[in-house]
Amino acid sequence: MKNKTLKYNDQLIEYQVQHRPSVTRRIHLELNKDGSLRIVAPRRMSRRTIHRTLQQRVSRVAHFLADARPRMRERPVHRYVSGEEHFFLGQKYPLEFIQEPGRRGSISLIDGQIRVIVPNSRPEAVGKRLSRWYRHQALLYFSTRLEVIGAAASWTKDHAPPLRVRKMKRTWGSCSARGVITLNTHLVKTPAACIDYVIAHELCHLQELNHGKDFYALQEQLFPGWRKAKNHLKTRAHIYLV
Numbered sequence: 001m002k003n004k005t006l007k008y009n010d011q012l013i014e015y016q017v018q019h020r021p022s023v024t025r026r027i028h029l030e031l032n033k034d035g036s037l038r039i040v041a042p043r044r045m046s047r048r049t050i051h052r053t054l055q056q057r058v059s060r061v062a063h064f065l066a067d068a069r070p071r072m073r074e075r076p077v078h079r080y081v082s083g084e085e086h087f088f089l090g091q092k093y094p095l096e097f098i099q100e101p102g103r104r105g106s107i108s109l110i111d112g113q114i115r116v117i118v119p120n121s122r123p124e125a126v127g128k129r130l131s132r133w134y135r136h137q138a139l140l141y142f143s144t145r146l147e148v149i150g151a152a153a154s155w156t157k158d159h160a161p162p163l164r165v166r167k168m169k170r171t172w173g174s175c176s177a178r179g180v181i182t183l184n185t186h187l188v189k190t191p192a193a194c195i196d197y198v199i200a201h202e203l204c205h206l207q208e209l210n211h212g213k214d215f216y217a218l219q220e221q222l223f224p225g226w227r228k229a230k231n232h233l234k235t236r237a238h239i240y241l242v
């Protein structure tokens with residue numbers, strides 16, 4: 001694929017175009033693994049239109065790169081080796097392996113470490129086990145907090161709504177039309193205040209569907225610290241969502 005170049009002051013910005021059928025209207029900016037710029041465009045958009053559009057908004061492209069590249073470098077790459085740190089409730093804990101052949105294995109948070117008892121410490125096996133542990137912890141912790149915060153929300157009528165937990169790439173939580181709250185498993189890696197914020201936010205959606213004035217009034221009442229928590233999640237998402 002041929003690279004094209006944009007001009008921004010005395011900077012040259014190279015990019016590649018990828019046409020993606022799922023993109024229907026506007027172009028998206030993404031980073032390749034090596035930090036270079038990838039433009040994802042609708043199938044029918046011509047190279048010329050793409051180039052013209054990008055050149056017109058070149059300062060935004062430069063800002064995107066200035067913002068996204070350092071984040072990409074901060075993003076942890078997990079190898080699941082002894083001593084590697086993983087987040088739980090906003091704190092980092094090193095992995096400690098205890099190899100016990102023949103045992104089924106288990107994970108526990110003990111003495112400031114995530115202790116992994118495994119029959120073999122193959123990274124893929126440890127990764128899978130750790131991911132199951134996170135899911136289990138997430139379910140336990142989220143359901144407890146959902147009950148506590150739900151009890152403070154008069155509109156839930158003392159019934160905590162049904163809870164689901166699953167891994168998501170971009171969303172921390174959602175609330176379905178049927179009132180089921182879904183929370184991102186990765187959220188259990190973030191500080192307790194962030195978890196409370198997302199739960200409070202979704203609980204408010206049971207009462208107010210849209211992010212209008214009434215919604216924010218409700219959220220302020222249920223979780224006054226929401227701004228700080230929201231900002232933490234926004235700026236650190238790339239570290240937790242892996």
Ligand SMILES: [Zn+2]
Nearest residue numbers: 201202205211
């Ligand atoms: Zn919302």
